[in-house]
Amino acid sequence: MSDPHDEFKGKNVLIERKKSKDPSEITSKYSMSIETYKDILGECRRKLFEVRSRRARPHLDDKVIVSWNGLAISSFSRASKILLGEVEGTKFYFPVVGTEPKEYMQIAEKAALFIKKELHNAETQRLNHSFRNSPSKAPGFLDDYAFLISGLLDLYEFGGGINWLQWAIELQGTQDALFLDGDGGGYFNNTCRWIFQFFSV
Structure with a gap:
């Protein structure tokens, strides 16, 4: 991972490694159901978006x-x-309407x-x-x-x-x-x- 400004030095970084679209490999490794996996991943994405939303925003250029x-x-x-x-069932949390x-x-x-x-x-x-x-x-x-x-x-x-x-x-x-x-x-x-x-x- 590139970190040119050392923002993540000494910190844990959330990452989802996807070798395939089938999550069964991960769920079997951690003994969890696919539904639980989807819920955890969706919640992680929601928290990540909330943290990003608290960053200082640049001046608005609305043209x-x-x-x-x-x-x-x-x-x-x-x-x-x-x-x-x-x-199927992935929960999306993106900064758009809908x-x-x-x-x-x-x-x-x-x-x-x-x-x-x-x-x-x-x-x-x-x-x-x-x-x-x-x-x-x-x-x-x-x-x-x-x-x-x-x-x-x-x-x-x-x-x-x-x-x-x-x-x-x-x-x-x-x-x-x-x-x-x-x-x-x-x-x-x-x-x-x-x-x-x-x-x-």
Whole structure:
């Protein structure tokens, strides 16, 4: 385990070693039932979350950035299926509204719907970069399009509707139109291509 700041030196660290998804090896070793094992593990996770919640929190930055939300959409979409592979009956204690993996897909879709409603222009198919109280005037950058498209593809792949795939395809067309370097290959990070031309040698 990595401990670069020596925070855990001389302390016990909770760890669950999982060689397989079958807990019978652990339960037989300690002569306990699987139900008892699940209860103990769930209680440990709850206590760990409570301790983490008491840590000093950083200053709140509550703006919504499209690229970051694209990454979150991917994470929640994937988690909605991956965590279902845990042992049946596992108790989850995570810092989100709703603690069951099946609800993570709803969280991913909620984030995608917010971006589509508040930060996407249906007429131009363009994105705004961020939102805080209202949409920013800054247009979306390449990473906003790229990460949102990736998130929408995960949303579709892991159980969302085909509408997310359709929107991803539309955004890909906009991304290509705005940022694709047809001559040199690759993509520009923003639409101000004259900057690159001015400094090129």
